[in-house]
Amino acid sequence: xxxxxxxxxxxxxxxxxxxxxxxxxxxxxxxxxxxxxxxxxxxxxxxxxxxxxxxxxxxxxxxxxxxxxxxxxxxxxxxxxxxxxxxxxxxxxxxxxxxxxxxxxxxxxxxxxxxxxxxxxxxxxxxxxxxxxxxxxxxxxxxxxxxxxxxxxxxxxxxxxxxxxxxxxxxxxxxxxxxxxxxxxxxxxxxxxxxxxxxxxxxxxxxxxxxxxxxxxxxxxxxxxxxxxxxxxxxxxxxxxxxxxxxxxx
Amino acid sequence: xxxxxxxxxxxxxxxxxxxxxxxxxxxxxxxxxxxxxxxxxxxxxxxxxxxxxxxxxxxxxxxxxxxxxxxxxxxxxxxxxxxxxxxxxxxxxxxxxxxxxxxxxxxxxxxxxxxxxxxxxxxxxxxxxxxxxxxxxxxxxxxxxxxxxxxxxxxxxxxxxxxxxxxxxxxxxxxxxxxxxxxxxxxxxxxxxxxxxxxxxxxxxxxxxxxxxxxxxxxxxxxxxxxxxxxxxxxxxxxxxxxxxxxxxxxxxxxxxxxxxxxxxxxxxxxxxxxxxxxxxxxxxxxxxxxxxxxxxxxxxxxxxxxxxxxxxxxxxxxxxxxxxxxxxxxxxxxxxxxxxxxxxxxxxxxxxxxxxxxxxxxxxxxxxxxxxxxxxxxxxxxxxxxxxxxxxxxxxxxxxxxxxxxxxxxxxxxxxxxxxxxxxxxxxxxxxxxxxxxxxxxxxxxxxxxxxxxxxxxx
Numbered sequence: 230x231x232x233x234x235x236x237x238x239x240x241x242x243x244x245x246x247x248x249x250x251x252x253x254x255x256x257x258x259x260x261x262x263x264x265x266x267x268x269x270x271x272x273x274x275x276x277x278x279x280x281x282x283x284x285x286x287x288x289x290x291x292x293x294x295x296x297x298x299x300x301x302x303x304x305x306x307x308x309x310x311x312x313x314x315x316x317x318x319x320x321x322x323x324x325x326x327x328x329x330x331x332x333x334x335x336x337x338x339x340x341x342x343x344x345x346x347x348x349x350x351x352x353x354x355x356x357x358x359x360x361x362x363x364x365x366x367x368x369x370x371x372x373x374x375x376x377x378x379x380x381x382x383x384x385x386x387x388x389x390x391x392x393x394x395x396x397x398x399x400x401x402x403x404x405x406x407x408x409x410x411x412x413x414x415x416x417x418x419x420x421x422x423x424x425x426x427x428x429x430x431x432x433x434x435x436x437x438x439x440x441x442x443x444x445x446x447x448x449x450x451x452x453x454x455x456x457x458x459x460x461x462x463x464x465x466x467x468x469x470x471x472x473x474x475x476x477x478x479x
Numbered sequence: 480x481x482x483x484x485x486x487x488x489x490x491x492x493x494x495x496x497x498x499x500x501x502x503x504x505x506x507x508x509x510x511x512x513x514x515x516x517x518x519x520x521x522x523x524x525x526x527x528x529x530x531x532x533x534x535x536x537x538x539x540x541x542x543x544x545x546x547x548x549x550x551x552x553x554x555x556x557x558x559x560x561x562x563x564x565x566x567x568x569x570x571x572x573x574x575x576x577x578x579x580x581x582x583x584x585x586x587x588x589x590x591x592x593x594x595x596x597x598x599x600x601x602x603x604x605x606x607x608x609x610x611x612x613x614x615x616x617x618x619x620x621x622x623x624x625x626x627x628x629x630x631x632x633x634x635x636x637x638x639x640x641x642x643x644x645x646x647x648x649x650x651x652x653x654x655x656x657x658x659x660x661x662x663x664x665x666x667x668x669x670x671x672x673x674x675x676x677x678x679x680x681x682x683x684x685x686x687x688x689x690x691x692x693x694x695x696x697x698x699x700x701x702x703x704x705x706x707x708x709x710x711x712x713x714x715x716x717x718x719x720x721x722x723x724x725x726x727x728x729x730x731x732x733x734x735x736x737x738x739x740x741x742x743x744x745x746x747x748x749x750x751x752x753x754x755x756x757x758x759x760x761x762x763x764x765x766x767x768x769x770x771x772x773x774x775x776x777x778x779x780x781x782x783x784x785x786x787x788x789x790x791x792x793x794x795x796x797x798x799x800x801x802x803x804x805x806x807x808x809x810x811x812x813x814x815x816x817x818x819x820x821x822x823x824x825x826x827x828x829x830x831x832x833x834x835x836x837x838x839x840x841x842x843x844x845x846x847x848x849x850x851x852x853x854x855x856x857x858x859x860x861x862x863x864x865x866x867x868x869x870x871x872x873x874x875x876x877x878x879x880x881x882x883x884x885x886x887x888x889x890x891x892x893x894x895x896x897x898x899x900x901x902x903x904x905x906x907x908x909x910x911x912x913x914x915x916x917x918x919x920x921x922x923x924x925x926x927x928x929x930x931x932x933x934x935x936x937x938x939x
Binding site: 260313 | 508511512642643644645648651652653654655657660804811813816846847848849852853874875876877878880882884885888890893894896897905922925
């Protein structure tokens with residue numbers, strides 16, 4: 230193809246601006262439409278996000294150093310799971326009955342959420358860093374939860390007898406990161422807790438997101454704040470996130 | 480009131496208007512989620528039969544949400560214009576569907592009845608219409624609004640330029656803004672969804688948008704889509720606010736969960752009008768809505784999500800908005816499961832909004848956990864353009880890097896303009912011409928100048 234642009238222009242005049250945003254700026258045109266390469270790049274990113282949504286969590290490949298307990302929600306498969314958030318918030322009866330009573334300061338749940346990929350890639354590393362950051366805390370048995378929404382942690386935490394539950398859950402995949410993890414901390418977990426009673430750390434991933442160490446560091450801050458206040462949620466966020474949060478990790 | 484229908488030898492009973500509407504609604508996951516959808520396709524069609532035989536007058540005596548419990552119901556009752564309703568007062572819903580499609584029901588006739596319609600009537604008739612009916616009637620309706628340009632004229636297709644950035648970085652936003660302007664987008668509004676709730680950030684962004692607009696004398700309006708109370712605070716602090724944005728829903732309780740009330744909307748409407756910043760018109764409000772909003776706020780009263788959506792339009796039309804759009808696929812597959820449901824909902828929302836007298840646009844979009852892709856968005860954008868949609872939202876490459884969903888691209892807007900021979904708002908089109916962004920056939924130039932003079936120059 231002939232380049233009809235003025236000769237003094239560089240080949241990609243957008244190169245400098247691309248550093249300012251991940252947005253897909255300066256894409257090519259074919260007539261009115263996007264250039265074919267840009268169409269395929271978007272399709273590739275979407276395909277990766279779709280794969281993450283429909284992936285299942287394989288606990289054998291999580292390389293967890295300790296034994297873990299596997300549980301399932303009331304949503305029997307991924308198709309029903311995305312349609313019925315209510316089913317993803319409760320344990321199936323069989324698994325609810327066999328969860329042990331194991332009182333502890335904090336229980337960690339590795340949950341697929343909307344990206345099993347995120348749980349598999351980020352959760353073990355965050356868990357390891359969190360253990361190191363919480364030497365004085367008793368930590369309950371690690372739970373691996375399938376077809377899980379955030380609120381499933383409430384029932385798990387209550388059955389275990391945990392003072393606090395941390396859901397390590399895959400976020401809704403975006404095109405720039407299909408493997409981004411969130412941590413939701415809920416003090417005194419029980420069925421019926423509202424979202425305003427939780428604290429969240431999000432965007433934990435390797436593409437410019439929060440690192441595992443930084444996430445663990447911030448989580449430890451929030452956990453100590455929750456223990457002092459005796460609750461989590463909006464009140465804790467105001468106290469801890471603004472006043473006491475350490476500077477971002479280097 | 481109890482409704483009955485007999486279909487294929489089976490007698491169906493619907494206990495009240497709310498139930499009848501829900502059972503007649505096309506299948507969607509949100510109605511299944513709250514347990515109001517028809518049990519099967521035969522019950523759905525039976526409900527449509529009963530609905531078709533229902534006199535429109537019945538909607539004036541039975542509410543889906545009690546008057547005492549919801550200020551949206553009270554607003555609808557108080558504002559009902561009996562004279563506007565008169566031409567159709569003798570009809571059933573089924574007869575009205577045929578009347579709407581008739582050639583005598585032209586733009587003037589449809590505009591004349593708008594204030595006589597309740598949201599439930601409009602929702603009801605949409606449930607008796609196929610997709611082509613929703614398009615054929617909507618394209619007859621013209622809703623023209625204006626601020627610094629004129630939206631909704633025949634042969635025009637507006638676009639919102641949405642240059643979002645995950646950390647509200649002003650230079651990142653400016654880069655996406657430049658990209659869109661060079662592709663001819665942004666006549667409906669230059670509108671940023673900020674990532675944070677901060678008033679300071681909102682001030683920075685609204686000033687930046689206004690500086691760009693003034694420097695290049697762009698006949699368009701800007702908006703930072705933050706909570707209405709933040710916008711009021713920004714106005715109080717002297718920010719150059721063109722449009723006041725707010726998400727709204729169809730029940731008082733859902734609006735309360737958004738932190739808004741009719742009184743607050745009144746206050747913001749007056750505050751924005753008092754700034755007198757429009758040059759060719761005084762429509763200063765911008766609303767977004769979407770099926771499922773009231774369900775996700777647990778404020779649905781057992782009413783189907785599409786009827787609740789139309790009730791939001793009754794709120795919107797109180798404030799003579801410049802722009803209203805449904806964010807049709809954003810809320811997720813638990814409300815609209817797949818491309819088929821999203822497309823149908825987009826056409827319903829556009830039709831119902833237009834019939835209610837609103838300047839309807841659409842964010843044609845989907846999330847990555849919905850069973851949809853860019854082909855579904857292509858279908859919906861083409862159908863909405865055929866239906867005469869006022870404006871569509873566009874982002875760089877169709878990928879919103881802040882909200883993590885896919886909308887249309889600036890390029891998609893160019894495709895629609897070519898396919899439908901549509902142009903942006905006339906004032907904005909003249910500006911594109913002045914900036915040498917159009918070629919000899921009035922298409923956005925593929926070899927346009929690669930910057931606006933003095934803007935962040937991509938050649939730097």
